[in-house]
Amino acid sequence: MYHYIESGLPNVYLKNGYSIEVIDDEEYTSIDDMDGLHRVLARTIASKAMPLTNAEFKFLRIELNLSQRVLGKWFGVSEQTIARYEKGQSEIPRTTDAALRSLYMESIEQNNSVSYFLDLLANYEAAQAAQEILLEEVDRQWKLAG
Structure with a gap:
């Protein structure tokens, strides 16, 4: 398995769909x-029933191709506030979490209401352990590994 830390997320592993090549004693993936x-x-991140981590928040923002400044304007906060969320220096408010998820799902045309994500977060149990996300490539398409 390949620990895909280049995503910016600490818990992503690839079961397949990658190759490692050694050139001049350097590994290239x-x-x-x-x-x-x-x-x-x-x-997967947008649909999970746990609050977003700072790394997941940043990942979704980048996937939306939004700067911290633009996202801050949309959420009515400064870009420094967005940066603090992403660095784990400030707690991400539940409504901001739900709004970012909703923005992402809307961007891929899987419209879920903000209340759907607020319900997900309200039902979250704090004692739940962090989970790893294991992905695999099947027929040239990525999916959650079963």
């Missing part, structure tokens, strides 16, 4: 269908 991988990863 190539990942198949990076866009597809990131779409599945972002959709």
Whole structure:
């Protein structure tokens, strides 16, 4: 398995869909269908029943191709506030979490209401352990590993 830390997320592992090549004693990793991988990863993050981590918040913002400044304007906060969320220096408000998820799902045309995500977060149990996301490539498409 390949620990895909380049995503900016600490808990992503690839079961397959990658190759490692050694050139001049340096390892180079190539990942198949990076866009597809990131779409599945972002959709998985946006749909999870736990609050977003700072890294997940940043990942979704980047997948939306939004700057901290623009996202801050949309949420009515400064870009420094967005930066503090992403660095883990400030807690991400539940409504901001739900709004970012909703923006992402809207961007891929899987419209879920903000209340859907607020319900997900309200039902979250704090004692739940962090989970790893294991992905695999099947027939040239990324999906959650079964």
